[in-house]
Amino acid sequence: MARFRQYSRIANFPVASLVALAVATAATPAFAQDEAAAAAPAADGDEIVVTAQFREQNLQDTPLAITAVNSQMLEARSQTNIAQVAGQAPSVTLKPQGTAYGPSMTASIRGIGQYDFNPALEPGVGLYIDDVYYATLTGSLFDLLDLDRVEILRGPQGTLAGRNSIGGAVKLYSKRPTGSNTGTVSATYGSRDRIDLRASADLGLTDSLSARISGVSKSQDGYISRMDFGCVHPAGSDALNPTNGVPRILPANSDCVLAKEGEVGYQAVRGQLRWQPNDRIDVNISADFTNDDRTTGGSVLLERRNAAGAIVSPNYPSPPNPAARVFDINPFGADIPYDSRFVCGQFCNYATYMSLADNGQPTSIVDGRVNFKGWGVSGQVDWDLTDNLNLTSITAYRDYRSQFSNDDDLSPLAHSLGSGDLSFWSFSQELRLNGTALDDTLEYTLGGFYMDQRSVYATQQDLRYAGLAPFVGDDPVNADTKAAFLHVAWRPIDPLTLTGGLRYTDEHKDYTYVRLTPDGQVHPQLGALNGVTGNYDNSRVDYRLNAMYEITPDVSAYAQWSTGFKGGGINPRPFFAQQVLPFDPETLESYEVGVKTQMFDRAVRFNVAAFYSNYNDVQLALSNCPQAGAGFAVPCALPANAGDAHVKGIELETTIKPIDGLLIDGSASYTDFDYIGDSLDPASGITAGMVSSYTPEWKWSIGAQYEVPLGTSGSLTPRVDAAYQSSVYTNAVNAPTNLIEGYTVANARLTWKNEDGDLELGLEVTNLFDKYYFQTLFDLTRAGAGFVTGLPGRPREWAVSVKKTF
Numbered sequence: 005m006a007r008f009r010q011y012s013r014i015a016n017f018p019v020a021s022l023v024a025l026a027v028a029t030a031a032t033p034a035f036a037q038d039e040a041a042a043a044a045p046a047a048d049g050d051e052i053v054v055t056a057q058f059r060e061q062n063l064q065d066t067p068l069a070i071t072a073v074n075s076q077m078l079e080a081r082s083q084t085n086i087a088q089v090a091g092q093a094p095s096v097t098l099k100p101q102g103t104a105y106g107p108s109m110t111a112s113i114r115g116i117g118q119y120d121f122n123p124a125l126e127p128g129v130g131l132y133i134d135d136v137y138y139a140t141l142t143g144s145l146f147d148l149l150d151l152d153r154v155e156i157l158r159g160p161q162g163t164l165a166g167r168n169s170i171g172g173a174v175k176l177y178s179k180r181p182t183g184s185n186t187g188t189v190s191a192t193y194g195s196r197d198r199i200d201l202r203a204s205a206d207l208g209l210t211d212s213l214s215a216r217i218s219g220v221s222k223s224q225d226g227y228i229s230r231m232d233f234g235c236v237h238p239a240g241s242d243a244l245n246p247t248n249g250v251p252r253i254l255p256a257n258s259d260c261v262l263a264k265e266g267e268v269g270y271q272a273v274r275g276q277l278r279w280q281p282n283d284r285i286d287v288n289i290s291a292d293f294t295n296d297d298r299t300t301g302g303s304v305l306l307e308r309r310n311a312a313g314a315i316v317s318p319n320y321p322s323p324p325n326p327a328a329r330v331f332d333i334n335p336f337g338a339d340i341p342y343d344s345r346f347v348c349g350q351f352c353n354y355a356t357y358m359s360l361a362d363n364g365q366p367t368s369i370v371d372g373r374v375n376f377k378g379w380g381v382s383g384q385v386d387w388d389l390t391d392n393l394n395l396t397s398i399t400a401y402r403d404y405r406s407q408f409s410n411d412d413d414l415s416p417l418a419h420s421l422g423s424g425d426l427s428f429w430s431f432s433q434e435l436r437l438n439g440t441a442l443d444d445t446l447e448y449t450l451g452g453f454y455m456d457q458r459s460v461y462a463t464q465q466d467l468r469y470a471g472l473a474p475f476v477g478d479d480p481v482n483a484d485t486k487a488a489f490l491h492v493a494w495r496p497i498d499p500l501t502l503t504g505g506l507r508y509t510d511e512h513k514d515y516t517y518v519r520l521t522p523d524g525q526v527h528p529q530l531g532a533l534n535g536v537t538g539n540y541d542n543s544r545v546d547y548r549l550n551a552m553y554e555i556t557p558d559v560s561a562y563a564q565w566s567t568g569f570k571g572g573g574i575n576p577r578p579f580f581a582q583q584v585l586p587f588d589p590e591t592l593e594s595y596e597v598g599v600k601t602q603m604f605d606r607a608v609r610f611n612v613a614a615f616y617s618n619y620n621d622v623q624l625a626l627s628n629c630p631q632a633g634a635g636f637a638v639p640c641a642l643p644a645n646a647g648d649a650h651v652k653g654i655e656l657e658t659t660i661k662p663i664d665g666l667l668i669d670g671s672a673s674y675t676d677f678d679y680i681g682d683s684l685d686p687a688s689g690i691t692a693g694m695v696s697s698y699t700p701e702w703k704w705s706i707g708a709q710y711e712v713p714l715g716t717s718g719s720l721t722p723r724v725d726a727a728y729q730s731s732v733y734t735n736a737v738n739a740p741t742n743l744i745e746g747y748t749v750a751n752a753r754l755t756w757k758n759e760d761g762d763l764e765l766g767l768e769v770t771n772l773f774d775k776y777y778f779q780t781l782f783d784l785t786r787a788g789a790g791f792v793t794g795l796p797g798r799p800r801e802w803a804v805s806v807k808k809t810f
Contacts, residue, residue: 194803
């Protein structure tokens with residue numbers, strides 16, 4: 005039977021503030037959803053507590069598809085950011101983005117998500133820190149600072165997580181102050197001068213007041229070399245760089261390396277103050293600050309062919325732009341086409357982050373770096389009004405500024421160059437009233453949510469391949485959301501629990517375009533956009549009906565019908581006034597059945613979920629938009645409702661403890677994404693047989709660890725993990741140019757702990773077999789830019805660490 009403990013007690017001290025910024029460590033080990041219990045059993049055995057339904061419940065009693073991982077398991081798997089957790093989560097894709105999208109992440113669950121960082125677009129996967137909603141993909145590559153656990157909820161969470169959780173939700177929960185007067189300090193050294201320092205302290209100030217402070221500092225040299233083409237191939241030395249070709253930038257005696265991309269340069273600090281004047285009131289206030297300062301994420305230029313076998317990357321123009329808008333991208337005296345001479349290798353590129361003056365265009369220079377500074381404050385109040393009624397208030401404010409730049413063509417040619425300066429703030433307030441009735445057979449939550457947010461996306465773009473003069477954008481976006489929700493769970497007879505949910509959402513968004521020349525004049529080509537404001541308003545009701553039956557104390561089955569949606573809007577990135585086009589919300593109706601089991605005296609936990617979804621008005625980002633009219637189809641970055649789809653699949657998760665000390669965990673998923681042919685908009689370019697972006701048909705993972713007792717010498721625990729994903733397409737219009745082949749990545753770790761468990765040494769190797777693979781691709785061949793770039797996964801890396809607990 006699901007236990008009712010006031011949900012707020014454990015789960016959330018509002019701190020969306022803790023978002024990407026203040027989640028930065030794994031200062032304590034981890035507790036994996038299905039596997040976690042073995043690593044850190046709960047007080048009553050192997051109970052794993054989650055809070056997905058607004059109150060604490062045993063994972064096995066929660067009728068949802070959930071992956072939960074605690075800090076012990078995160079550390080055992082050598083995972084330090086949220087994207088890495090997805091490897092063991094069925095049907096989940098979380099990947100860092102390359103240079104074009106700044107410090108952001110692509111997120112997708114069951115084929116539904118988003119990969120564009122633009123703040124005017126909504127993430128299809130809800131991201132939460134301590135139950136505070138984080139509204140943008142920028143800054144969402146959370147590092148795991150002083151984390152208690154991660155919960156990944158699969159399937160639409162329209163009534164539970166609410167806004168824009170159409171694919172599911174990723175929730176991070178931090179450790180709260182307890183007044184224990186304890187702490188941890190850890191240090192890591194590894195490949196390419198990796199240095200990680202982490203510390204946390206839990207302090208008892210008075211009988212009713214406690215505090216917790218944690219911090220992290222991480223640095224590491226990059227793994228992608230930005231090379232000086234004119235240094236590697238001096239002008240006149242070979243056919244690749246003829247006389248009067250690309251000049252060198254670095255001196256003759258240099259190693260020709262301009263910079264190392266893919267650096268790590270991250271610092272974060274977080275403090276909490278908790279006041280518990282009596283056993284009915286619990287107040288937790290937190291604040292955090294994060295600084296992420298480094299070279300760009302790094303990408304490499306790829307040689308790619310279209311379905312006919314012709315090279316389309318690098319190849320300009322491909323396909324040809326209208327002749328009237330084609331600018332010369334070669335600012336050098338020699339005839340140098342944009343071709344495979346600029347394909348540098350597996351871990352290098354020839355980007356210069358400058359476009360030299362040519363054909364009346366001035367020189368443009370950007371710095372090739374990323375800087376993200378963010379902070380937040382939050383407060384949560386939990387008040388037990390009576391023995392059966394609890395009030396929770398969560399208030400949060402977040403603020404960040406993200407600056408980044410991109411040389412998308414990764415060559416010294418004056419093809420495309422850009423910089424972004426994105427500022428954002430949000431205020432949110434949530435109230436929940438949790439209660440029980442009818443002798444505790446009825447549990448309910450009544451709540452309300454409000455969020456006000458504003459962002460300003462300032463950018464400067466020099467897109468000579470598109471025939472556009474350099475332009476400056478400075479676009480403010482205002483958005484606000486109001487919601488009311490009700491969640492009820494009723495147990496009419498002992499083995500049966502019926503659950504219902506209802507959520508009403510009202511949202512508004514307005515987007516104002518600013519299109520000027522670098523000297524502040526109205527842009528000659530884009531001036532018709534300047535000062536134009538687009539508005540979006542929508543309201544929506546989402547539903548959830550669920551029935552769970554406890555067949556035996558260790559075997560339960562459930563069936564569910566639920567809905568969700570992702571908000572619409574106006575094209576935030578028009579290159580011409582003809583591209584200012586609206587798009588509607590996308591919606592999802594999902595049917596799910598599942599079985600949760602614990603067998604052989606809890607030595608085996610096995611959970612399975614199967615789902616079928618009707619996915620309507622699918623929002624897709626189009627890189628070619630003929631609906632804008634002849635001559636205005638490219639460049640294009642138009643969100644559009646391309647059609648409908650059916651999505652079905654099955655997900656498995658298991659934990660096996662055959663003998664004391666041995667833990668085996670695994671997961672697998674199959675996702676079948678099918679567009680409905682007669683629903684597709686021909687202008688979108690989407691055809692039946694294509695699938696949504698970043699949706700692998702198959703995923704699996706397996707891990708094993710064995711703790712070897714060494715008596716008074718402590719223990720030694722080796723662990724090995726492997727995770728596989730099948731091939732994915734990264735663009736809405738699937739093509740050979742945006743295909744990432746399937747791959748398997750393995751990690752290994754050896755951990756020694758002393759007899760008292762307060763000293764730990766670790767040796768880890770990630771990407772054990774040095775697999776070369778791509779995390780994301782940026783394909784603009786269909787948009788006429790003639791290139792595909794990719795973000796390679798990190799090569800094999802090693803690290804040693806030491807951790808002391810006080």
